[in-house]
Amino acid sequence: MIPGSFDYFRPQSVAEASALLAKDDNARVLAGGHSLLPMMKLRMAQPSALIDLGGIGELRQIQFQGGQLHLGAMASQHDLLASDLVSEHAPILKEVALLIADPQVRYLGTIGGNVANGDPGNDMPAVMMALDAAFVLEGQHGRRNVKARAFYTGTYETALLPGEILTAVEIPTQVKGGFAYEKLKRKVGDYATAAAAVILSVKAGVVDACEITLTNLGPTALRAEAAASALIGKPAGHPGAIDAAVAAARAIMTPAHDTRGTPEYRTSAGGSMVRRAIQRALAKA
């Protein structure tokens, strides 16, 4: 399987990349290539040009500035796993990165590609929603930030405008407390049958902040606000509150019927992932 023909560019700066992208409606940016190249081999994607971001060193940087963790879009999953800044400011990302694909794919697969692709099966979008991260989008007309919670408009559809490149992810320091990402998958390297992220904090035995988000259980990653509300203000570990949160999360799940199972099965699995993630997050809080 070999991709169709395309022109190849390896710009040295974001400005150069965005100028190339603006010139050709059918051009695509290439990050780690582990979603795009397989699609091109299958002819499900046939870009006229690839603009490889691999030559832009600044896009690989991981920094902490102004109270925010700044991940360059070309930082790989492997880079996240190796970063002390990530451990300190957004430890849930390590737990998630370890559940993505396999070692070889993590060396090349990038955080920017994972969040920009708009695939509901990618793990990082839900986690970025839970962390209230923002994506930095740069194009010919300047730079803007869009919150992860407002970025996903449909399957493979995002707020990215033609000619824009997602260049960085900015993450507020993760709430101190408990967190967990529970992912059911058929095998190493598979996308989630169902997955759930939970980040919460507990004060004086009561849950005082909580985010619950879902992967591959709808056309986009989902933020389960009613599920989180069911826990907030309740004693940590209150069985009725956890049951209510699971029920509220299940109520917004609309998984596709695919090779991973029927919607009924995947919703049931999704409920189990939410329950496990809540319980594990509470145990760590």
Place this chain on the structure above:
Amino acid sequence: MAKVHIKLKVNGQEMEGLAEPRTLLIHFIRENLALTGAHIGCETSHCGACTVDLDGKSVKSCTVLAVQANGSEVTTIEGMANPDGTLGALQEGFRQMHGLQCGYCTPGMIVRAHRLLQENPSPTDEEVRFGIAGNLCRCTGYQNIVKAIQYAAAKLRGEEFREAAE
């Protein structure tokens, strides 16, 4: 489509060739450079038979364009022997511990295990299994592959390999 001039340092040796942008690294290595040790298995980045080391990273060369690797250092199974031509520690381990049957996955397994041991010279069996999760073997059941990698790890540390009690 115009061909691109691609230069790589492969197993310590400068090599070059012309390839279209769409040429995959595995095809460039096997067909342009005539190094056929790295295998083509699934072609879908699942099986790991095509694993090579690219600038210190294990990668599935069926899912990397040769142009993306332009200017990089690549190590393939052909670079795993000792300089005097004797078997490297991993090759010896796979032979001594029966870490292969048909051998199709072995070039990828060994190149991946090489990077794993560079990053973690004393892995637990669990860490070995996690570290080779991107390489599929349909013959061995992995038991002897884990032993083979632990054999090599011990040898590289200058220790004698002791099999864990089963």
